[in-house]
Amino acid sequence: MSGEAEVEQGVNRKGRSGSGADISLRQVAYGRIEALLNAGTLLPGQIISQRELVEMTGTTLGAVREAIPRFEAEGLLVTLPQRGLMVPSLDVSFIRDAYQMRLILETAAVPDVVRHVERKQIADWLDWHLCARQQIENGEAADSLPQDLQYRDWDIHSEIIHATGNQLMANVYRVNAIKIRMTVQTRIRVTQQNAQRVIGEHIAFLEPLLAGDVPNAQEALGRHIASSLRHALGTA
Missing domain, CATH: 1.10.10.10 (Winged helix-like DNA-binding domain superfamily/Winged helix DNA-binding domain)
Known part of the structure; x- marks a missing residue:
């Protein structure tokens, strides 16, 4: 409620x-x-x-x-x-269920992102990631980059859901996002070592999202969520 x-x-x-x-x-x-x-x-x-x-x-x-x-x-x-x-333990069912729910909600929201989120906003998300990847490759990444990336990750995924304007979806996502954050902070926190992988996965769905290519954006977003699940389960 x-x-x-x-x-x-x-x-x-x-x-x-x-x-x-x-x-x-x-x-x-x-x-x-x-x-x-x-x-x-x-x-x-x-x-x-x-x-x-x-x-x-x-x-x-x-x-x-x-x-x-x-x-x-x-x-x-x-x-x-x-x-x-x-507080619930992070068993396999808890983690798998949370990420499966995330996959369903976020991929379903992609068409609404294309319709309702300004292209400039998506371009800003993409530019930040391209710049961050370049900084890592040049050995110039700030110590704060992993934390900045984690917060940006959560913000982008939340904006994807809120683009639907569906309050029921938003509330289900809010609860599920708490479970995802519990998992992330315990199992797959962003670090200097894995930041480039996360950035690459984000770029992979942000580029088609910017182009308005719904099927490829959904596919790349699905791969990103599946990758996060594998890392959370320790099977990657």
């Missing part, structure tokens, strides 16, 4: 099960726990108590408790009786 829908239901329930302020505090707690997962502060397999989440988020125990069922439904937290909460 979107945040807007939750607020609307909260307004309708005033005087019965909760106030608008209660709903807002739950949303704050949800957003801050989500940020902890995205940042890698909460790690796969980690067990944490509700009270620790209260301290880490600066919210209330009630707000954290109300946010937890949503994380459980999304497969991002698991309740362990008498022990607390666990």
Whole structure:
């Protein structure tokens, strides 16, 4: 359920099960726990108590408790009786399912990118990657390049989805992207050693994307996601 829908239901329930302020505090707690997962502060397999989440988020125990069922439904937290909460471990099924969902959503969004994203924006993405590849080849890459590339990677893939204008797809992707980031930060973080491979894979789908070539952009994007999956599973 979107945040807007939750607020609307909260307004309708005033005087019965909760106030608008209660709903807002739950949303704050949800957003801050989500940020902890995205940042890698909460790690796969980690067990944490509700009270620790209260301290880490600066919210209330009630707000954290109300946010937890949503994380459980999304497969991002698991309740362990008498022990607390666990961040899911990165087993083969968790990783494979996340990347398969990513493949379905992103390749389906390519036609919308061609229709709705300005060519200048795509050209800027491509130029950045071409420049970064040249810097690596010349031995001039800055130490910050891997981190810059990782953030750019996440931004580009997010923009691909948002080009659809489909809020349902965007919300599914948002949850799935948390799982992807958990995997990336644990298994396949971008480094100076693998940056050139990642850049090459990006260029391979950005060039046909800029040309408006949907089939080749989809194929190259699919290869990039499949490559990321293989590296995450340790089979590349």
